[in-house]
Amino acid sequence: MPVIQSLLDTDLYKFTMMQAVLHQYPAAQAEYRFRCRTPGIDLARHLDAISVEIDALCALRLHADELDYLRGLRFIKPDFVDFLGLFRFDRKYVDLRASTDVPGGIDLVITGPWLHTILFEVPLLAIINEVYFRDTHGAPDEAEGLRRLHAKVERINAAVGYEDCRITDFGTRRRYSRAWHEALIPHLVDGLGAKFAGTSNVDLARRHGLVAQGTMAHEWLQAFQALGPRLRDSQAAAFDAWAQEYRGDLGIALTDVIGLDAFLRDFDLYFCKLFDGMRHDSGDPVEWGERLIAHLQAHRIDPRTRTLVFSDGLDIERVMQLYGHFHGRCRMSFGVGTNLTNDVGPTPLSIVIKMVRCNGQPVAKLSDSPGKTMCDDPGYLAYLRQVFDVPAPAVAS
Known part of the structure; x- marks a missing residue:
């Protein structure tokens, strides 16, 4: 059975943000990148299995009973549900390959219209996580x-x-x-x-x-x-x-x-x-x-x-x-x-997918926790800190 079996198998905030994107910024473009924060993890050897699961994800559609459920949520608007009735993931927006920089790492980039890429994050992370644990540790204890x-x-x-x-x-x-x-x-x-x-x-x-x-x-x-x-x-x-x-x-x-x-x-x-x-x-x-x-x-x-x-x-x-x-x-x-x-014995992975560009311009998260800041443009990151008066983290001597 595929890892993801329903387009509703995601976090609610993806739908609430997607509705706002549909109504306010339907033409915006976005780019997301994957990062594994856990060192020494070989994800590259699972690349084919991950790819198969992404193909299965892209074949899914929302069913009538699922759309009816969304219509029943007080903050979901009818035109958004109508849009979701037509929605499906498009594989062309996903670039997945072995990393050339990190041994055993993978490069995963999602690029395309924000409206059509916003839902990728949660199911792709769930796929990567499940494939890794399934093929490395087997069924959960x-x-x-x-x-x-x-x-x-x-x-x-x-x-x-x-x-x-x-x-x-x-x-x-x-x-x-x-x-x-x-x-x-x-x-x-x-x-x-x-x-x-x-x-x-x-x-x-x-x-x-x-x-x-x-x-x-x-x-x-x-x-x-x-x-x-x-x-x-x-x-x-x-x-x-x-x-x-x-x-x-x-x-x-x-x-x-x-x-x-x-x-x-x-x-x-x-x-x-x-x-x-x-x-x-x-x-x-x-x-x-x-x-x-x-x-x-x-x-x-x-x-x-x-x-x-x-x-x-x-x-x-x-x-x-x-x-x-x-x-x-x-x-x-x-x-x-x-x-x-994910508390069954094996050590969990720390993996994320974050937006790094919008409309071709770099964007960033300046986290209050070391290691959570994510941006692939150091010049922009420095500028963002300057504009919001956020000091750079101290470098250990």
């Missing part, structure tokens, strides 16, 4: 995986004062396999009960009666570095465009595309009132939360009316630490990915 999962569930259920803790599955991109991801969901539903808020995976949400969770990803704000009126205003322009599209819905803002300092300078009283919360994805989460709470208070917004979403490399212990630290001071939600869907 389900007994060990369930033992680990039940230990996490028991740990949080046994803790006093965590009744309002809410955990969401964010694990599609780096899951051990599609089948293992599917198998986990009933255990999370039964084990966590009200503490399980849903999943970012649209297909699993549809078939298991869960809430599909997600808003925007880094690429939405990155693209505005090329689309916005001027670079300095790109972040604010991205938030404005999002608000125009969703009119108060899907109101969680991503904070780490150009670093937290730049975000706080742009996220003024208007945006503090307009958005329901913010999402953390790099840097120290405690420092991040403290600074966000202080920022809201400085703008006379009660932090208890806003949601802080934590989603950076979380495990259950970290979830509990953060919940305990911020409990009663704000609303919270926790997106747990790899530690839920």
Whole structure:
């Protein structure tokens, strides 16, 4: 069976961003690049198997019942569903080959209309991940995986004062396999009960009666570095465009595309009132939360009316630490990915696909975590730092 069997087997934020692209920037061009952050991994020997899976992905179409499900989501508009009824992946936009620079590495570049390439990221990462683990480690050790999962569930259920803790599955991109991801969901539903808020995976949400969770990803704000009126205003322009599209819905803002300092300078009283919360994805989460709470208070917004979403490399212990630290001071939600869907024994991979160009111009993510910044144009990266007054990271002596 193919790794990807439905076009809904992806994260919700890809569809929410795609709808905004259709309505606002249907002619924009995009380029994405793959990176494996885990050293010493031989992906090149899996190239043929990955290629076969991409061909299978490009043969998929959305079925009538899947389109009907999307129509039932309050923030999805009818014309976008009609467009998705015609959509299919086009292999011509994907260039996949062995790396000439990194032994065992692969070069994967996605180039084409943003509207027609935006959905590639999540299924391609899921394909690469599953092919690697399937061909290297075989089927998952389900007994060990369930033992680990039940230990996490028991740990949080046994803790006093965590009744309002809410955990969401964010694990599609780096899951051990599609089948293992599917198998986990009933255990999370039964084990966590009200503490399980849903999943970012649209297909699993549809078939298991869960809430599909997600808003925007880094690429939405990155693209505005090329689309916005001027670079300095790109972040604010991205938030404005999002608000125009969703009119108060899907109101969680991503904070780490150009670093937290730049975000706080742009996220003024208007945006503090307009958005329901913010999402953390790099840097120290405690420092991040403290600074966000202080920022809201400085703008006379009660932090208890806003949601802080934590989603950076979380495990259950970290979830509990953060919940305990911020409990009663704000609303919270926790997106747990790899530690839920790829914790069966073998060490998970750290792989990403990021937008690197829009309309032929370089774009970048200036992360608050070392190693997460991704840009293939050092000159542009330096210029972006200068414009947003973001210092370069210190070089160890």
